[in-house]
Amino acid sequence: NxxxxxxxxxxxxxxxxxxxxxxxxxxxxxxxxxxxxxxxxxxxxxxxxxxxxxxxxxxxxxxxxxxxxxxxxxxxxxxxxxxxxxxxxxxxxxxxxxxxxxxxxxxxxxxxxxxxxxxxxxLRQIGNPGNNSVQLFKPSPTIRFSTDTPDKPIAGLGQNPPDGVLIYYFLPEGPDSSSFQLNILDDYGNLVRSYSNQQDNEFKKYDGGPKAEALLPDNRGLNRFYWDMRREPLPGVPGIFILGSYEAGMVAPGEYTLQLQMPGQVLEQNFSILPDPRLDACRLDYLGQQEVLVSIEQAVRDIHRSVRQMQEVKNQVENLHSSLKKIECTQELLDASQNIVNNIKDWEEKLVQPKQKTYQDVINFPNRLTAELLNLKQRVDAHNPVVTEGARQRLKELLSEWSQFRNQMRKIINEDIASFNRLYREYQMPAVILPLGAE
CATH class of the missing domain: 2.130.10.10 (YVTN repeat-like/Quinoprotein amine dehydrogenase)
Known part of the structure; x- marks a missing residue:
């Protein structure tokens, strides 16, 4: 037969x-x-x-x-x-x-x-079937490729395998309270992405925000996980809807290392990401794409971190302003605190659009700087790594805008807030303010 x-x-x-x-x-x-x-x-x-x-x-x-x-x-x-x-x-x-x-x-x-x-x-790498130790299997070389496969399956259509590097590891024991990590390192030893089997208890989902990070399966026996060939996702601004994807860009073809960190041991395997042989692109094209993507991602991280920090400052000053209004206080101090709140609010609304609540709101409320950067990232993060001159010029313009807004933030910190703190000391205001009538 x-x-x-x-x-x-x-x-x-x-x-x-x-x-x-x-x-x-x-x-x-x-x-x-x-x-x-x-x-x-x-x-x-x-x-x-x-x-x-x-x-x-x-x-x-x-x-x-x-x-x-x-x-x-x-x-x-x-x-x-x-x-x-x-x-x-x-x-x-x-x-x-x-x-x-x-x-x-x-x-x-x-x-x-x-x-x-x-x-x-x-099956190709497993040793003695009686071996009951943790094993990390070497991934096969993976072609850098991205499809438009929908997140949720569509009835009646065939199922494509997920995009990315297929990773297998064997755990002799089932789930317990122990945590472990899977790290991906580039050929220079730099951390590219890290996953865990434990949920991030600080993560909070909100409309227009980042998705929760995928969790590593920790079942007894063979476990299977896909790395999407992307760096760590971008952070959001809690409560702010931003039109765009928080996914970081795809990494370039090259040599990478898998690192499975278990309690008491670390296992490693090397693997390769290959360029699509159908593309007429050289290594310099991929490096150029990575340079642009990393610049965009770093700008978004800096902006969102700055917005969160200034929001915290604004909340402090608003609370202090509310407390000052309840006691006998000079109008100069009240005006200074209100000025800080107004300046931070105006500055913040040039970077993110707080009025957007759904994907259709962009019609009425235009995107701000971070949404423009995310849009540019999506266009540059293409299967073909060649970056157009128009994309480079647009990035230059957006980074120039961020430089101006960063200077405005520094002015608020170095002048407005510094002036308010000086006035607060001059008027000898207490650290803890008791409302009128309190004994």
């Missing part, structure tokens, strides 16, 4: 025979490694009445066999001397043929169309 020549040894082959038409449903498979002079049976472990239809040997790991039977799927790690069922989510059905394509195994079935097992790294 099937003859499989070994891709590793020219003297080795596998033969699958069937006699089901004669009422004999036994699995029949034989293996030779001396050009057919001697044969050994290679069907141990397959159910007695589940006859084999096809065997394929993995092109990467010698002795790793994939077997398709009348009722399902089996694997062997030792040239067929012992098989074990590997059904996963495949319904019980006949498997007529198997093919290994790159890092995927494709099964042709009767009644269930095609079934694809993607990500063969664990």
């Amino acid at each position: 099937c003859i499989e020549a070994s891709p590793h040894n020219p003297a080795a082959a596998y033969v699958v025979a069937t006699r089901y038409k004669f009422g004999d449903l036994r699995p029949m498979a034989y293996y030779t490694q001396d050009y057919g002079k001697n044969w050994v049976r290679a069907a141990q472990g397959i159910e007695r009445e589940d006859f084999l239809r096809v065997i394929r040997e993995d092109p990467v790991r010698p002795g790793l066999l994939y077997g398709g039977t009348e009722a399902g799927f089996y694997i062997s790690l030792n040239y067929g001397r012992q098989w074990q069922r590997f059904q996963l989510n495949l319904p019980s059905c006949p498997i007529n043929d198997l093919a290994v394509k790159d890092n995927n195994l494709v099964a042709a079935t009767s009644g269930r169309a095609f079934w694809i097992l993607d990500g063969l790294e664990p």
